[in-house]
Amino acid sequence: MIQSLYGQSSIMEKALNASLARNDTISQNLANVDTPNYKRKDVAFEQYLNNALDESNLEGNLTDKRHIPINSKDIDSIEPTITQDNSNVSMRIDGNNVDIDSEMAYLAKNTIKYNALVQLINSNFSKTKNVIREGK
């Protein structure tokens, strides 16, 4: 029972962690905007979540605990990872691919997402509190 009350909070917590890690990587990208040959970093989390929720994806059957999961549908096993963007589409001659304007936009987006997640978690908790108080 208590698990079902807090079940949603664990995935929210992961999303919060992913958002915090993304804030880290965006700060790192902005700090290194003038560093030659620096490649921008990002956090992959949402696409893993989408993959897990997409019913059309085939899931690899695990018959041994050492198997590598393929398209795992287990949401609890999703972990955010840090990726490096090695594409060199920028017009800069110093080998750096950080675009300061898009980083600022990502930063604003990430802050809003973080605030939204905090609000969702708070509303979850207040619902639980409401149940405990028997709606009084």
Added chain:
Amino acid sequence: MGFFSSLDIGASGLTAQRVRMDTISQNIANVNTTRTADGTPYRRRDVVFEERTDSNSFSSVLSDATSKLNGGQGVRVAKIAEDSSEFKKVYDPGHPDADADGYVSMPNVDVVTEMVNMISSTRSYEANVTSINATKSMALKALEIGK
């Protein structure tokens, strides 16, 4: 990983840009300096940035061991390099440092280039300030969880 690492990254960016700004100011201040300690005109200086990855420090080993989510450790100034381009020759026979033909070697500082670099440095500085402010607002928001 935590809020403080983001703040440290932002602070390292501020420090690096400030060093760059100091160097640019030094270049502009010495745009007409024909005498330095080693007898040559002033040589333009430029900062070289590099990504900070001190894998030996205690905190980085700890964060690697406890979390896979390590965004990085910011930026640092690798060195302040001298620009080896030619000095500008200006015809001014009355100048005390003029050579036999009346030419004076002036520093290889181009004020317009320095001004452009200064604007770029200011923008980068502002970007780091914005990221620090965003981190601060997120940290304060996180304190509201469970209120």
